[in-house]
Amino acid sequence: MSPGPGRGAAITGWGSALPPRVVTNQDVTTLFDTSDEWIVERSGIHRRHHASGPFVAEADQPPAHPGDGVGSTATLAIEAGREALAQAGVTGADVGLLVLCTTSPDQAVPATSSAVSAALGIAGGAMDLNAACAGFTYGLVTAASLVASGIDRVLLVGAETLTRVTNFADRSNAFLFGDGAGAVVLEAVPGPGCLLGWDLGVDGTLVALLYADHGGPGMAMRGQEVFRRAVRVTVDSAELSLQRAKVGVDEVALFVPHQANSRIMDAVADRLGLPRERIASVIHETGNTSSASIPLALVDAARAGRLADGDLVLLAGFGAGMTWASAVWRWGTQ
Ligand code: UT7
Secondary structure, eight states, X not given: OOSSTTEXXXXXXXXXXXXXXXXXXXXXXXXXXXXXXXXXXHHOOOEEEESSSXXXXXXXXXXXXXXXSTTSHHHHHHHHHHHHHHHHTOOGGGOSEEEEEOSSOSOSSSOHHHXXXXXXXXXXXXXXXXXXXXXXXXXXXXXXXXXXXXXXXXXXXXXXXXXXXXXXTOTXXXXXXXXXXXXXXXXXXXSSOSEEEEEEEEOGGGGGGEEOOTTSSSXXXXXXXXXXXXXXXXXXXXHHHHHHHTOOGGGEEEEEEOOSOHHHHHHHHHHHTOOGGGBOOOHHHHOBOGGGHHHHHHHHHXXXXXXXXXXXXXXXXXXXXXXXXXXXXXXXXX
């Protein structure tokens, strides 16, 4: 197919990966003064999976040369990507571009997508995309647009090892973060494709609300301020995407928000007028996995049979930067 309005993108395969070490809230109470009840009530999180940090055995920590062993962002991305390719019935040789969304790359140089590309045998280009927790939705819009522009197949992955940038001495946020990866294959289809409307944004004056410096102690966050702004920007962005897609909120079959806090997810759904039963949620199991959170929730919903061909899916993320992104996507290949 040639580029232009006669071609769009559809999702044809999906996969996910979580590191084996499950860290319960009870485990977290050994780090600082907190409780299972407090964490569940304030965040909805019961467990998360860790690839590194105090709960992971020395032998299983991320390797010096990432991509070679367990525990790295590349390793999780490879596992999720491999599963997505298999489900789509293709191999890396059929992929024209790998987009790896991550805010916890394995190295400063080069991009983590290089190691992932080599492991999966990807024939085309590869790049990292860092838009923090809005990353996967930024990636979905980018990938779908590039498919419309002429790339036949894109592997889009959200993968994180946030435990490598978590400050485990900071009880105000260390319990939130987890590691994992989710992936989808986007393929060219005739017609307009499945991306019906989208919105991407950033307010770079708000960097100080949430950041982790090179060589610093780890993540620093002004939790309440992020919470308030997250609800506001997610609602505004989702409404813009729905409007651009010419879709009413009642037509949305599944809402896949960034999994940062179940109270944020509920507040956004309530303000949009979406019944909470339509929220895709894995936060109780994964914690906040940044770029990986939306694909992990999407893949979980697909596996659970919550998505039928033609269903409209609303994705919405926000995060450090502060970035935000939303998209209305039609599930299936038509
Ligand atoms: O994905 C990127 C975006 N990130 C987010 O969206 C996170 C947004 N923020 C949040 O989700 C919430 O702000 C948190 C879950 C991080 C915190 O919940 P909160 O309801 O905003 O709690 P808070 O920071 O207002 O703290 C309430 C109280 C404080 O005590 P006082 O001052 O009321 O006596 C804290 O000292 O809870 C205390 N506290 C804790 N207590 C037990 C703070 N951390 C803990 C803890 N265990 N781990």
